[in-house]
Amino acid sequence: MKKTEKILIAGHKGMVGSAVGRALKARGYTNLINIDRNEADLRNQQQVFDFMEANRPDVVIIAAAKVGGIMANNTYRGEFLYDNLMIEANLIEASRRVGVKKLLFLGSSCIYPKFAEQPIREESLLSGTLEFTNEPYAIAKITGIKLCESYYRQYGCNYFSAMPTNLYGPGDNFDLEKSHVLPALMRKFHEGKTTGSDHVIVWGTGTVLRDFMYVEDLASAVVFLLENVSAADIYEKGISHINIGTGSDVTISALAELVKDIIGFQGKIIYDATKPDGTPRKLMDASRLHELGWESSVSLEEGIRRTYKWFLENSENIKR
Numbered sequence: 001m002k003k004t005e006k007i008l009i010a011g012h013k014g015m016v017g018s019a020v021g022r023a024l025k026a027r028g029y030t031n032l033i034n035i036d037r038n039e040a041d042l043r044n045q046q047q048v049f050d051f052m053e054a055n056r057p058d059v060v061i062i063a064a065a066k067v068g069g070i071m072a073n074n075t076y077r078g079e080f081l082y083d084n085l086m087i088e089a090n091l092i093e094a095s096r097r098v099g100v101k102k103l104l105f106l107g108s109s110c111i112y113p114k115f116a117e118q119p120i121r122e123e124s125l126l127s128g129t130l131e132f133t134n135e136p137y138a139i140a141k142i143t144g145i146k147l148c149e150s151y152y153r154q155y156g157c158n159y160f161s162a163m164p165t166n167l168y169g170p171g172d173n174f175d176l177e178k179s180h181v182l183p184a185l186m187r188k189f190h191e192g193k194t195t196g197s198d199h200v201i202v203w204g205t206g207t208v209l210r211d212f213m214y215v216e217d218l219a220s221a222v223v224f225l226l227e228n229v230s231a232a233d234i235y236e237k238g239i240s241h242i243n244i245g246t247g248s249d250v251t252i253s254a255l256a257e258l259v260k261d262i263i264g265f266q267g268k269i270i271y272d273a274t275k276p277d278g279t280p281r282k283l284m285d286a287s288r289l290h291e292l293g294w295e296s297s298v299s300l301e302e303g304i305r306r307t308y309k310w311f312l313e314n315s316e317n318i319k320r
C-alpha cells in the first residue's frame, strides 16, 4: 500500500477509528479522509453514495458501527440490527461502485456461537446458536462479513473482514448504561474511590472469561492487515474473515481485581448475579494472524494503566 493512497476511515471519531488514524499517520500515511456524521449519516444510502462519488478513496476501513455492552445490545435490539446493516451495506456497495481497491470491515467476537469450541477458530462462524443478548448485532456483523466475501466472489473486490476481541483504551465509552465491561469497571472503581464508598457492584457472577486487547494494538493489527493481507489470502484458505486477539483470557473477577488495584479503590467487590453474564467464555484463536507475523505487545496491566491515565486527563471532556 502506497503512503499516498487515499484512505477513508469510517467512524474516525470512535475509539477504534481514532486509534487506526493515529497508527496510519505514525506509519507515514499522508492522505487520510473522514466522513463526519453531519456530512453523511452512514445509514443514509444517498448521502453515502454522494460522499463516495465526490471523494473516491483508494482504501476504506469500516470502523463505524452502533456499539455497546450487553445492556445496550439487548435493549436497543432493532437499532443495533438496522443501523449496523445499513452502515456496512451502504459503505461496501458505495466502495464497489467507485472502485475502492481495498476494504477492511471490522466486526467483533460476538459473531460466534454462544457455545463455540474454545479458543474460537474462524471456522466456527455459523456453526451454532448465537448469544441472545447480542444476536441482532451479531447478525448484522455476520452480514457484513458475507457482503465482503460475496463481493470478492462475484465481483473480485479486494474486501475482507477482521474480528477483533474485546477492546479498550483511550476514547472508550464510559457511560454505565452503554459501556463494555472494562470501561464500566474503571468508572465504577474511580467513582467508588472518589466518593469513599465501601463497595462497588459488578454485574454478573465474575466467573466468565474474556480476552481484552488495548486499542493501540488493534490499530497496529489493522495496519498490518492492510499492508500484508489481501481478500484472496483469506477466502482461498476457506475462511471468511480473520480473528484479532491476544491469545489469552482472564475471568471478569480477575479483571475487576486488576482494575481495582490500579485505580486504588479500597472497598469490597459485590457481584450482582441477577445481571446477565453473556457467553461463558470467549477466547479467540488468533493463531492465523500470529502465523502471518503479527502479535500484540501491550499487556493487560499496562493497557489499563494507560487507559486510566487517559481517563483522568480527559475526565472533564468525557461525554459518554
Ligand SMILES: NC(=O)c1ccc[n+]([C@@H]2O[C@H](COP(=O)([O-])OP(=O)(O)OC[C@H]3O[C@@H](n4cnc5c(N)ncnc54)[C@H](OP(=O)(O)O)[C@@H]3O)[C@@H](O)[C@H]2O)c1
Binding pocket: 010, 011, 012, 013, 014, 015, 016, 017, 036, 037, 040, 041, 042, 043, 062, 063, 064, 065, 066, 067, 083, 087, 106, 107, 108, 109, 163, 164, 165, 166, 167, 168, 171, 172, 173, 180
Ligand atoms: N469496542 C470494542 O470493544 C470492540 C471490540 C471488537 C470490535 N469492535 C468493532 O470496532 C468498530 C468500532 O468500535 P468502537 O469501539 O470504536 O465504537 P465507537 O467508539 O462507538 O465508534 C463508532 C463510530 O461510528 C460512528 N457512527 C455510528 N453510527 C453512525 C452513523 N449512523 N453515521 C455516521 N457515523 C456513525 C460514530 O460516530 P459519532 O462519533 O458521530 O457517534 C463513531 O465515530 C465496530 O465495528 C466494533 O464492532 C469494537
